[in-house]
Amino acid sequence: KDLIQANEELADENKNYFKNRGIRAIEFLGNIGSGKTSLIAKIIEKVKDKYNIAVINGDIAGDPTDIERLGVSTIQINTGGECHLDAKYIRPFVEKLPSETNLCFIENVGNLICPFEFPLGCEHRVVVVGLTDGPFIIRKHPVTFRIATVAVINKLDLQEFLDNDPKKLVEDCKSINPKAAVVLTSAKTGKGIEELIKVLNL
Amino acid sequence: KDLIQANEELADENKNYFKNRGIRAIEFLGNIGSGKTSLIAKIIEKVKDKYNIAVINGDIAGDPTDIERLGVSTIQINTGGECHLDAKYIRPFVEKLPSETNLCFIENVGNLICPFEFPLGCEHRVVVVGLTDGPFIIRKHPVTFRIATVAVINKLDLQEFLDNDPKKLVEDCKSINPKAAVVLTSAKTGKGIEELIKVLNL
Numbered sequence: 001k002d003l004i005q006a007n008e009e010l011a012d013e014n015k016n017y018f019k020n021r022g023i024r025a026i027e028f029l030g031n032i033g034s035g036k037t038s039l040i041a042k043i044i045e046k047v048k049d050k051y052n053i054a055v056i057n058g059d060i061a062g063d064p065t066d067i068e069r070l071g072v073s074t075i076q077i078n079t080g081g082e083c084h085l086d087a088k089y090i091r092p093f094v095e096k097l098p099s100e101t102n103l104c105f106i107e108n109v110g111n112l113i114c115p116f117e118f119p120l121g122c123e124h125r126v127v128v129v130g131l132t133d134g135p136f137i138i139r140k141h142p143v144t145f146r147i148a149t150v151a152v153i154n155k156l157d158l159q160e161f162l163d164n165d166p167k168k169l170v171e172d173c174k175s176i177n178p179k180a181a182v183v184l185t186s187a188k189t190g191k192g193i194e195e196l197i198k199v200l201n202l
Numbered sequence: 203k204d205l206i207q208a209n210e211e212l213a214d215e216n217k218n219y220f221k222n223r224g225i226r227a228i229e230f231l232g233n234i235g236s237g238k239t240s241l242i243a244k245i246i247e248k249v250k251d252k253y254n255i256a257v258i259n260g261d262i263a264g265d266p267t268d269i270e271r272l273g274v275s276t277i278q279i280n281t282g283g284e285c286h287l288d289a290k291y292i293r294p295f296v297e298k299l300p301s302e303t304n305l306c307f308i309e310n311v312g313n314l315i316c317p318f319e320f321p322l323g324c325e326h327r328v329v330v331v332g333l334t335d336g337p338f339i340i341r342k343h344p345v346t347f348r349i350a351t352v353a354v355i356n357k358l359d360l361q362e363f364l365d366n367d368p369k370k371l372v373e374d375c376k377s378i379n380p381k382a383a384v385v386l387t388s389a390k391t392g393k394g395i396e397e398l399i400k401v402l403n404l
């Protein structure tokens with residue numbers, strides 16, 4: 001538990017660092033393949049004229065991300081095996097962000113469990129799951145959804161082929177964490193992206 | 203690293219325990235919602251007349267699993283927050299298995315990362331991912347696929363709606379771990395279940 005405490009202090013330090021540099025930092029976390037990268041790309045398409053954007057992407061091994069094609073500064077962190085980013089680990093990368101950066105997306109390692117305990121110092125923690133993950137995905141991970149400022153249920157375009165009611169997932173989230181905004185999206189069709197941008201105040 | 207070593211020793215003890223009790227133990231691991239429970243259920247439907255089956259299911263919080271409906275002895279472990287099962291943790295549950303048990307499926311916590319490092323003492327480690335997780339899912343998790351005896355790519359029934367070629371995923375797996383059997387399945391339609399049963403020698 002000292003690790004948790006130590007991380008909280010370093011996360012606060014990061015928070016101050018972002019503030020002093022005028023960088024708005026938004027963390028995306030969620031299970032593997034839920035669509036974190038795709039959603040960040042969709043958001044960037046819509047707001048890149050408003051901000052100087054950078055992306056820090058954490059993975060165990062290389063992520064051939066397509067965010068670079070959007071002309072946005074990207075830093076890829078390969079942890080080698082560490083199952084979550086933490087405040088200390090990202091600090092040197094954060095310090096390397098281009099000086100004009102004023103909006104930074106940090107995509108955590110694909111993992112719906114471990115990252116919840118290690119905040120990074122961002123103003124938002126956006127938890128992303130896919131409708132493809134089944135009807136109990138939120139109910140089975142209360143500790144993760146409790147730390148979310150925004151919860152996103154992605155891949156709505158596949159709804160008709162799945163036995164999974166998005167409304168029930170929204171209810172599950174609201175009962176675990178009434179304060180989190182819940183957004184239904186499809187990174188494929190663009191559905192819900194405007195709403196996601198709105199709840200993130202971008 | 204002492205934790206890893208200690209777990210390996212306890213995993214070997216579990217292996218001997220299973221052997222002495224005449225129980226074949228098969229571990230299912232893989233990311234959240236990939237279909238581990240559904241695949242175990244499909245296998246059980248086909249082989250339950252051949253074996254006395256028990257299921258141990260690990261989750262962070264309750265899994266309303268439908269395996270009990272199959273009339274199979276099930277033990278649900280809720281870890282509360284631990285992101286992977288380990289050999290020590292499952293031992294008391296394994297000792298509680300009904301005496302006539304000769305086949306035990308152990309479903310690890312939904313997590314494609316942490317469980318790889320903590321074998322439980324089973325004869326098979328079946329790693330399950332969904333076609334819905336995107337084309338890089340295997341390439342991004344080499345350490346996990348390296349410990350697989352069988353790799354399963356599930357949810358093939360959704361192939362036409364996804365930009366993801368199962369053949370490429372099979373190649374990714376074979377290049378990381380040539381010794382693992384790779385099976386394409388749909389727990390929904392039943393596709394590949396016979397083949398999965400065959401590679402598991404059931």
Ligand SMILES: Nc1nc2c(ncn2[C@@H]2O[C@H](COP(=O)(O)OP(=O)(O)OP(=O)(O)O)[C@@H](O)[C@H]2O)c(=O)[nH]1
Binds near residue numbers: 132137163238240
């Ligand atoms: N379309 C489709 N859906 C599937 C398939 N297999 C499982 N599902 C669905 O995917 C969701 C998750 O399935 P589960 O079997 O609970 O997955 P799991 O890996 O056990 O999930 P966790 O234990 O929570 O990690 C459920 O809604 C299933 O109905 C499949 O082959 N095709």
Ligand SMILES: Nc1nc2c(ncn2[C@@H]2O[C@H](COP(=O)(O)OP(=O)(O)OP(=O)(O)O)[C@@H](O)[C@H]2O)c(=O)[nH]1
Binds near residue numbers: 032033110156366
């Ligand atoms: N059908 C559908 N597919 C999607 C959607 N969003 C993402 N995908 C697909 O899902 C796969 C994974 O998407 P990513 O954006 O890489 O997901 P991720 O959460 O960043 O994955 P990791 O970083 O590996 O944890 C890709 O093949 C995407 O094309 C969606 O809304 N609908």
Ligand SMILES: [Mg+2]
Binds near residue numbers: 036038063107
């Ligand atoms: Mg990603």
Ligand SMILES: [Mg+2]
Binds near residue numbers: 265
């Ligand atoms: Mg399950």
Ligand SMILES: [Zn+2]
Binds near residue numbers: 083084114115285316
């Ligand atoms: Zn972890």
Ligand SMILES: [Zn+2]
Binds near residue numbers: 114
């Ligand atoms: Zn872990």
